[in-house]
Amino acid sequence: MSPCLRVSVVKVVKRPDRIYNRRIMFGYLAAGVLGTAAASAAGYQSMAPAGQWYGPTFTGLSRGTRQLALTYDDGPNDPFTLRLLEVLAKHGVRATFFLIGRFVKQRPDIVRELVQAGHVVGNHTFSHPNLIFASAPQTRRELEQCEQALDDAVGEHSRLFRPPFGGRRPGTLQVVRGIGLQPVMWNVTGYDWQGKPAEHVEQKVREQVRGGDVILLHDGSHAVFGADRSQTVIATDRLIARYKSEGYEFVTIPEMMAKEAIGSQLSAIS
């Protein structure tokens, strides 16, 4: 073999290798990017209030609807749930409360006051775990224990459920529906768990409201019973006054769902 020929052979062999290696590298890069994108999309959908990948959830009515629903998580809580009741009564507004079973067991009297005042109570699990990390049997146990606590406190109540932190994964909502509960998320976040002043909470809500919204606030804290929610109480007072003056009506989640059902029946007819 002449030196010349040897060179050309080497060239022929090396070039495809280089191309092949580049292809592999691009392949890895592309797979990496796509994989990361898919993983972050899946992660986003696990916690996103309005994400629908893991099954449909209720997140409010269509934009522009003149109805708003106030929802409160992590109660009952002493004394802020009762202070909130006073504010809601002052405005003649009824709201929806997603309660933690272990706090319901601790203070069933507060839950009875909620129901007697016409508010809706729903399930927020027994001990507030992130259901992304819970097996199906664990999820079922959390839901059933909370249902039992609510049954013991007030008897018949709504079939509404809100996952702690909004967290769910494939299978979570199947368990929820399997025991006859309806998942409810939200589309406006008050960020009131951050301990900021009422003005901040009010501002955050105002930035997101577009009509037909489910507003997430907290009358308690999953971390500790008795957490200070005074700013949520003040923000609630101001938000109701503001939006009522703008012609909005405050409704409970079942009332909003009924309106959605009528809306979809009408659009099916037309």
Ligand SMILES: [Zn+2]
């Ligand atoms: Zn919660």
